[in-house]
Amino acid sequence: MNTLKLFALFFFVIFFAISPGGASAQLTVNDEYRLGPEDIIEISVWGDKELSREVVVRPDGGVSFPLAGDLKAGGLTVKELRDKLKERISEFVPDAPVTVILRKVEHPKVYVMGKVNNPKVLVMGQSMTVVQALAMSGGLSPFAESGSIIIVRKNKDGSQKVFPFDYDQLADGENLKQNILLKPGDTIIVP
Incomplete structure (x- = not known):
């Protein structure tokens, strides 16, 4: 890949990372975020x-709390977890205000x-x-087959879907729609 293509791609990534619609280093999680392992x-x-502590969601999705x-x-x-906890704790401490704060997203x-x-x-x-x-x-290695990258996504029914990704086309400003938003669990494979 020539230097001009690398510069163009670097500019593209930086522009979208700092633009208002781009990604942000600040972690924000909306009300619809579903808790997961870790x-x-x-x-x-x-x-x-x-009755105050940090808790890690176990691999089986469970938590333990006094x-x-x-x-x-x-x-x-x-919110759903807070409501469940409040219901269970209210048997022992009626009308106790329960607070649940998401401290770190690992899922x-x-x-x-x-x-x-x-x-x-x-x-x-955030979205990526x-x-x-x-x-x-760290970018592609010099030996990467940049035109043959694939993204593997596992569907809810257990099947898998493969999305082709041609890095060279994107660096040339072509076929930009292939730069899809990733979903949790996606695997990018660079041959």
Whole structure:
């Protein structure tokens, strides 16, 4: 790949990373975010220091909390988990205000593997495109087949869908629609 193409792609990534519609380094999670494994949440019951702690969502989606016991958190929104906790705790502490705060998002991940400079698992704080994921993985190695990249997505029914990605076309400003938004669990494979 020539230097001009690399410069054009670098400019493209930087422009969209700092533009108002682009990605942001600040983590924001909307009310629809569903908790998942390894997410860190802070649970507190007002007025009781013994009932305040950070909790990690287990791989099975469960959490444990005093007076509430084990309950499923995976797949719930923060509000839904708060309501469940409040219901369980109210048997012991009636009308106690329960607060649940999402401290760290670890669940939505994408995987970048193959001939990139730094293959890795990326945590999606916000929406992320293929080019952004490749940039966060240190870019393509000199031996990468840049025109044959694929994105593998697992569907809810267990089947998989493959999206082709031609880095060279994108660097030339062509076929920009292939720079799709990634979904949690997507794997980018660079041959």
